[in-house]
Amino acid sequence: MSKHEILNTKDHADLRVHTGAGAELGDAVMAALVVPDEFRKVQAHYPIVFRREADGGRFSALALFGFENGENLFLANGEWEARYRPLSMDIQPFLVGLPRDGQGDGQVHVDMAHPRISANGEGTRVFDETGRATPFLETITEKLGALHAGYQKSGAFYDALARHDLLEPFTLEVPLSDGSSQSLIGFHIIDEDKLRALDADALGSLHEDGHLMPVFMALASLSNFSELIARKDAKQARG
Numbered sequence: 001m002s003k004h005e006i007l008n009t010k011d012h013a014d015l016r017v018h019t020g021a022g023a024e025l026g027d028a029v030m031a032a033l034v035v036p037d038e039f040r041k042v043q044a045h046y047p048i049v050f051r052r053e054a055d056g057g058r059f060s061a062l063a064l065f066g067f068e069n070g071e072n073l074f075l076a077n078g079e080w081e082a083r084y085r086p087l088s089m090d091i092q093p094f095l096v097g098l099p100r101d102g103q104g105d106g107q108v109h110v111d112m113a114h115p116r117i118s119a120n121g122e123g124t125r126v127f128d129e130t131g132r133a134t135p136f137l138e139t140i141t142e143k144l145g146a147l148h149a150g151y152q153k154s155g156a157f158y159d160a161l162a163r164h165d166l167l168e169p170f171t172l173e174v175p176l177s178d179g180s181s182q183s184l185i186g187f188h189i190i191d192e193d194k195l196r197a198l199d200a201d202a203l204g205s206l207h208e209d210g211h212l213m214p215v216f217m218a219l220a221s222l223s224n225f226s227e228l229i230a231r232k233d234a235k236q237a238r239g
Helices: 036-042 135-163 192-197 200-208 212-238
Strands: 004-006 031-034 048-052 059-064 094-097 107-111 167-175 181-190
Touching (some): 004 094, 036 212, 094 135, 107 135
Antiparallel strands (some): 004 107, 031 059, 167 181
16 A cells, blocks of 8 residues: 655655665566657667556556566566666656645655665665755656656647547467467557558648657557567566
8 A cells, every 4th residue: 555755854864765676676567657758768678558547538658568467577687677667667666746735846755655665774865864865866856857747748649649540459469389378458559550541731730749759659669569479488488
C-alpha cells in the first residue's frame, strides 16, 4: 500500500534510496507508462503499445518489458539491460503531487512504502548533511518535471490519434523454441496503413503540432518485438 508524503528536509533529512535494479525494488513489471516526449529514447529499446484507460476513454502509451504480468525481461543479475529506463520507472519512489486544492505548481512527493526506500542506512542520500538537495535529488527533480510536462502535453497527442483514427487493436501470437507459445492481447498500435493514407494537409497538421515524430517513433519501436521475443525464448530455455 502506498504512503505518499511531501518531500521535505524536516521529515526526510536522512532519507536514502536504493538506486539499483531488481524485482525486489519494484522493477518486476510487464510495462511502464511513457509520454510522447520520450518516445525517441524509448523506441531504441522497447516496443511502444497503447492501452485504453480503465474508464474506456483516453489511451495511454506503454513501453513493453515482457509478455505477462510481473515479467520484466530486461532484468538480469541486478542490472537493467537497456541504456534507457522510462521516466516513470526512473523516478521511483518519487512522484509529482498537486496541492490539496488542486491549484498551483506540482510538489515532489515520496512514497515511503516503496521498496526503494532504504531502511538500513544504505543507499543514495536525498539531502546532504546541511539539508541541501543532493545531485541525485536534483536529477530526480528534473526528470519529474519532464515527466509531468510530458503528461500534461500528451492529451493533444491522443486527441490527434483519435481524430485521424491512427490506433488499431493488436494481437501477437509467438511460438517459442520449447514448443510453448506466448500471446499478447488487449493493446493497440499505430495503424501504418492509415498513416500512409493520410493526405498532405493531415500530415502537415500532425507535423506542425509536434505529433508526427512521436507517431513515427511508436511505429519504429515495433521492430523491438523481435528482441523481446528472443529474451523470452532465452528465459524459457534457462527454465
